[in-house]
Amino acid sequence: MATQTKRMRFFQLAATHLVLAFFALVAIFPIWQVFNISLRPGDQLLSTSLELVPRNATFENYIRLFTERDFLVWLRNSAAVTVSVTITGVIFASLTGYGFSRFRFVGKKAGLLSLLTTQMFPGTMLLLPMYIMLINLGLIDSYLGIVIVYSATALPFCIWTMKGYYDTIPTSLEEAARIDGCSHFTAFMKVILPLAAPALVITALFSFMSAWSEYIVAAQILQDTDLWTLPIGLKSFEASMSTEWGLYGAASIVVMIPVVGLFLGLSRWLVSGLTLGSVKG
Amino acid sequence: MNTDRTKQFIGFLVIPSFVLLAAVVFYPFLYNVALAFGNMNLNKIRDWQFIGFRQFIKIFTEPSQPDFYAVFGKTIIWTVVNVAFHVILGVFLALLLNQKIKGKAIYRTLLILPWAIPQYIVALTWRGMFNYEYGSINLILTKFLGMPAVEWLRSPTEAFIACIITNVWLGFPFMMVVALGALQSIPHELYEAAEIDGASWWHKLRTITLPLIRPVMIPAITLGIVWTFNNLNIVWLVSNGGEPSDRTHILVSFVYKAAFNFYSFSYAAALSLVIFLLLLTFSMVFMKQSKATEGAY
Numbered sequence A: 001m002a003t004q005t006k007r008m009r010f011f012q013l014a015a016t017h018l019v020l021a022f023f024a025l026v027a028i029f030p031i032w033q034v035f036n037i038s039l040r041p042g043d044q045l046l047s048t049s050l051e052l053v054p055r056n057a058t059f060e061n062y063i064r065l066f067t068e069r070d071f072l073v074w075l076r077n078s079a080a081v082t083v084s085v086t087i088t089g090v091i092f093a094s095l096t097g098y099g100f101s102r103f104r105f106v107g108k109k110a111g112l113l114s115l116l117t118t119q120m121f122p123g124t125m126l127l128l129p130m131y132i133m134l135i136n137l138g139l140i141d142s143y144l145g146i147v148i149v150y151s152a153t154a155l156p157f158c159i160w161t162m163k164g165y166y167d168t169i170p171t172s173l174e175e176a177a178r179i180d181g182c183s184h185f186t187a188f189m190k191v192i193l194p195l196a197a198p199a200l201v202i203t204a205l206f207s208f209m210s211a212w213s214e215y216i217v218a219a220q221i222l223q224d225t226d227l228w229t230l231p232i233g234l235k236s237f238e239a240s241m242s243t244e245w246g247l248y249g250a251a252s253i254v255v256m257i258p259v260v261g262l263f264l265g266l267s268r269w270l271v272s273g274l275t276l277g278s279v280k281g
Numbered sequence B: 001m002n003t004d005r006t007k008q009f010i011g012f013l014v015i016p017s018f019v020l021l022a023a024v025v026f027y028p029f030l031y032n033v034a035l036a037f038g039n040m041n042l043n044k045i046r047d048w049q050f051i052g053f054r055q056f057i058k059i060f061t062e063p064s065q066p067d068f069y070a071v072f073g074k075t076i077i078w079t080v081v082n083v084a085f086h087v088i089l090g091v092f093l094a095l096l097l098n099q100k101i102k103g104k105a106i107y108r109t110l111l112i113l114p115w116a117i118p119q120y121i122v123a124l125t126w127r128g129m130f131n132y133e134y135g136s137i138n139l140i141l142t143k144f145l146g147m148p149a150v151e152w153l154r155s156p157t158e159a160f161i162a163c164i165i166t167n168v169w170l171g172f173p174f175m176m177v178v179a180l181g182a183l184q185s186i187p188h189e190l191y192e193a194a195e196i197d198g199a200s201w202w203h204k205l206r207t208i209t210l211p212l213i214r215p216v217m218i219p220a221i222t223l224g225i226v227w228t229f230n231n232l233n234i235v236w237l238v239s240n241g242g243e244p245s246d247r248t249h250i251l252v253s254f255v256y257k258a259a260f261n262f263y264s265f266s267y268a269a270a271l272s273l274v275i276f277l278l279l280l281t282f283s284m285v286f287m288k289q290s291k292a293t294e295g296a297y
Helices: A002-038 A060-068 A071-102 A108-118 A123-137 A143-167 A172-179 A184-195 A197-212 A216-221 A230-239 A245-273 B004-036 B054-061 B068-097 B104-116 B119-129 B136-144 B156-184 B188-196 B201-229 B232-238 B251-260 B265-294
Strands: none
Touching: A002 A245, A002 B068, A002 B104, A002 B119, A002 B156, A060 A071, A060 A245, A071 A108, A071 A143, A071 A184, A071 A197, A071 A230, A071 A245, A071 B004, A108 A143, A108 B004, A123 A143, A123 A216, A123 B004, A123 B251, A123 B265, A143 A197, A143 A216, A143 B004, A172 A184, A184 A197, A184 B004, A197 A245, A216 A230, A216 B232, A230 A245, A230 B119, A245 B104, A245 B119, B004 B265, B054 B265, B068 B104, B068 B156, B068 B201, B068 B251, B104 B156, B119 B156, B119 B232, B156 B201, B156 B232, B188 B201, B201 B265, B232 B251, B251 B265
């Protein structure tokens, strides 16, 4: 009897590992593909082999990417846009989320609902009017335009995340600080904000990802090649008649590194910071 | 009652965000509504007029290329299939990860990866993998599984399936993380008590696990449905703008094409509005329904 349950337990464990390993493999397969392509020498780009590392693996594509193409320009543009969006997102969301979490005021409910409603906008609903407005204002091809669009699209979700997290922090904490003579603002900055670190991290991460990885809006607003961000640049390797897979692979790997690094480094905060209770309202 | 000082503080907290949102979200939204009732296109950017409901009538009654109802049907299939896979896979993997097993952290890290990769890279990479001759999907099919190669990107049904596969791959980690968070908050005592009563694995799943993760999963699923319905990146980039011959569109990619390839601005604006109203109605009904049934457990 005892050996039977033990054996059952063993098979169960083996099956669990087998299934998890299979899905883990599925999850990394495309990434391994890109990496593999990025290491292929020019004459093997269209190879039909499925080797783990290609024969005559070389970093030639990476070198070409940085020396022969405008990759550094795209990288600089994307970094500038992303940093601006992240900073704006974190400041605005942390303040407004706090306001919604702690105070009662006229229009609060309407405000929260309208934020939720923006999540249902199809991308084109803001992009098209924005595009026409920018044409009319002559602001096509400007960073200001794109930074504003990105910040605003990420903001509603970030405000909700922050609000949901503040809701879990007891109000007695700032009340105590207020009794000690702190102003509202000091109590918020010194007591609450540090405690909301997980949600701040998530807000920063989502703002970062939404700007770093956005293609559709950028493709319409940034048409001057000097202003291109990474997504448009990478797409351009693919767009022409013959795809430059080697360069595309190398560029993808370089683009992925910061975002995957950040994401995995912060993934332990994801579960605590992304209190989906926040969406419950 | 708020004191004046408090009022100032609230203003300081809330007003900047809403000024920003008013300028770049609410104003464009109203502008979009106005456009939907007009006749703007590339030749009439400045001198367009209001023409009432004509764009809406055109959407619902005039034949379009591709057909609106066909695209709408495809969008429903796209959303339902994707979200179903996301939720089933996500909850399933979360259940597996929520045990005491070796290498849990490694599995979790690897399984989150698809969420971390920028969507456009996911899309372009999978497009490459679906290539008939050199793509790894067909290589695996033919070399390891002895199956015939599939013309993934050149026939409408297969191209649409290719888009769905890509999107399933990138979407399950979100549901997995959400489900994992919910599972961790279920008290152990419940399972222990059920075990004493001799409850089977399936019984525990149905009576403890699923009802208790439900309140967290419902909002996540609502968001998932809205995001999937509106996901332009994957369809647009995997099928390269609706190829072959505009047969793989979902509603948002159809609007995007109308707006930025055909410059039918007002038509696109009207269609955006239709999509928005559909989603708004759906979310309200869905959330209300699931709240109403919550008491059943």
